[in-house]
Amino acid sequence: MKTDILSILFSFSFFSILGWMLEVSYRSLRDKRFVNPGLLRGPYLPLYGTGALLLMVAGSLLQGSHVLTKALAYFVVTTGLELGSGFIAQHFFQTRLWDYSDQRFSYRGHICLKFSIYWILLAFAFEYLLLPLYQSMFILFLPAFKGLFAGVTVSIMLMDLLAVGIRHFLRLTPEEKTLSETQFTDTARPLLELPEVAKLSQYNHHRGKTRLEHVKEVAYLSFLWGKRLSLDCDAIVRGALLHDLFYYDWLHEGPRLHGFRHHNIALKNARKIALLTEKEADIIKKHMWPLTVVPPRYME
Structure with a gap:
């Protein structure tokens, strides 16, 4: 053979x-x-x-x-x-x-x-x-x-x-999971309590989930990666929660070429409701890379 x-x-x-x-x-x-x-x-x-x-x-x-x-x-x-x-x-x-x-x-x-x-x-x-x-x-x-x-x-x-x-x-031990969930909740709560963020629950995103469910899921998963890689978890959580802060059903309405434009819309909306660090702004603006052409400046 x-x-x-x-x-x-x-x-x-x-x-x-x-x-x-x-x-x-x-x-x-x-x-x-x-x-x-x-x-x-x-x-x-x-x-x-x-x-x-x-x-x-x-x-x-x-x-x-x-x-x-x-x-x-x-x-x-x-x-x-x-x-x-x-x-x-x-x-x-x-x-x-x-x-x-x-x-x-x-x-x-x-x-x-x-x-x-x-x-x-x-x-x-x-x-x-x-x-x-x-x-x-x-x-x-x-x-x-x-x-x-x-x-x-x-x-x-x-x-x-x-x-x-x-x-x-x-994978986390029970003790690590409890500690991580507490840390994530403490970081995410101030943004999740804002009506502009809570409003995302009114919009379907994809896979049968609302946009609020989507950003929370992305934020928590990204937070776990950040913990394992010793990154800035606060910036990761805040950036992830705000990365899709736009108010339209992108499957049926909104600007053309949504994938190339919505990150700028989300960043503009995020700056209206929160004081962002450069890292958080970069997370929001570059989360669609390589569609954004310019790569992210930070590991987060």
């Missing part, structure tokens, strides 16, 4: 999905309920896709080798991948994807002898049963199909991973 980038990405995508199906079947039968394993939400497990690629490489390099040599290589590949994945999930995402602590001869719950033996057996099954079948099937697919399948699958995986990363980056 070819080793070009298309073949690699297609194989990675195919075995990520196949591995997800295998893992879901095993865990769901074991727990007698549907279990979606892994860190990502979609129907794929990159761990299996990566493992399949590594086993392909190992099998190619070890052609004609003694079975014990292959067994040792497969042990290193599969158990090493399991150990690395478990460590990354726990230390970077604070998530336990599996726990072998109750098994004999385990190491920190990430790996254990029993499952390492299972992985070796599955690796041989992969080499002698699944891989030949896959290679026969692979040559039947048109390059366009393989490119589309791999491109869509990998793109969705990357977006899924980005969403998971953001969610974990912004």
Whole structure:
């Protein structure tokens, strides 16, 4: 089988999905309920896709080798991948994807002898049963199909991973959440009590939300990012609450080229009701960048 980038990405995508199906079947039968394993939400497990690629490489390099040599290589590949994945999930995402602590001869719950033996057996099954079948099937697919399948699958995986990363980056402990909500409320209250801001509740914005709901949501999410990045959270909250301070239904009325003009309208209205710092004004004026052409002056 070819080793070009298309073949690699297609194989990675195919075995990520196949591995997800295998893992879901095993865990769901074991727990007698549907279990979606892994860190990502979609129907794929990159761990299996990566493992399949590594086993392909190992099998190619070890052609004609003694079975014990292959067994040792497969042990290193599969158990090493399991150990690395478990460590990354726990230390970077604070998530336990599996726990072998109750098994004999385990190491920190990430790996254990029993499952390492299972992985070796599955690796041989992969080499002698699944891989030949896959290679026969692979040559039947048109390059366009393989490119589309791999491109869509990998793109969705990357977006899924980005969403998971953001969610974990912004995740708060109960104590942090209480403190953050108090700080946000204290900063936002003076503006939210102004009738000019409260009036935004009369206008639909998008996704079934009023403009007031939209600016509050944007302000709180931006506030959390600001906290994590040690930015000026007061300016972020005030700028976000005022960034869409205009009084028309932009979907049906208002000036033409709304996306290029409403930031100036919002800034003009904001200056009528609040004394803005340069940073807050820049947040409002540049929130539609790159449509504003000139980039923001501040990280906030």
